Amino acid sequence: MSIMDEFQETKSEVRLASLYQWFERAVVLFLTFLIAIVVVAAVWTLSLKILFGLVLAGSLDPSDFEVFQAVFGMIFTVIIALEFKKSLLVVAERREAVVQIRSVVLIALLAVCRKIIILDLNETDAVHTLALATVILALGVVYWLIRASDCRQEEAA
Structure with a gap:
């Protein structure tokens, strides 16, 4: 598809977009x-x-579990923010009105x-540990069911 064709297609989509879609x-x-x-600030602070x-303070001891927990907790916070940003970009790029539930579960x-980890x-x-294990199991099952449903819909199409 040439650039002009894409431009014409985008131009026609723009005309059809409602005010709410623009909003x-x-x-x-x-x-x-x-x-x-937030991601840039978190990476800067983490660095x-x-x-x-x-x-530089000499307190980086890989065998110290508390340091390990703190560092990887901060890294996971950045990863979660990146995944959240990615899910929003998917909505913007696909021009879909609904955030994909698979992204939310992920x-x-x-x-x-x-x-x-922390x-x-x-x-x-x-009891708290059991509750976390139950949440992980439930989210895993939901993710699996959504993925299986998406695969069935793709095969049907």
């Missing part, structure tokens, strides 16, 4: 911009904490995984 797209792009700022707070799984098992009771 929705503007909100999604604004949220994407804000999340990008400073690791470089100055751990490496973000929830990442958040629970982050919680488990969890101190010495101070956590068994």
Whole structure:
């Protein structure tokens, strides 16, 4: 498809877009911009904490579980923000009005995984651990069901 064809197609889509679709797209792009700022700030802060707070201060001990938990907790926070930004960009690019539920479940799984990584098992009771395991199992089943449903719909189309 040539650039002119794409331009004509985009031009016709623009004419058909309703005011609400324009509003929705503007909100999604604004949220994407804000999340990008948060990601940049989080990566900057993470870099400073690791470089100055751990490496140069000499307190980066790979065998220290608390340092490991803190660093990977911060990394997972950045990954969750990136995945959230990606799900918003998918909405903007596909011009769909609904955020894909698969992305929401994936973000929830990442958040629970982050919680488990930073969890101190010495101070956590068994009921709390069981609840987290149940949430992971439930989210995994939901993700699997959504994926299976999407595969069936693609095969039917």
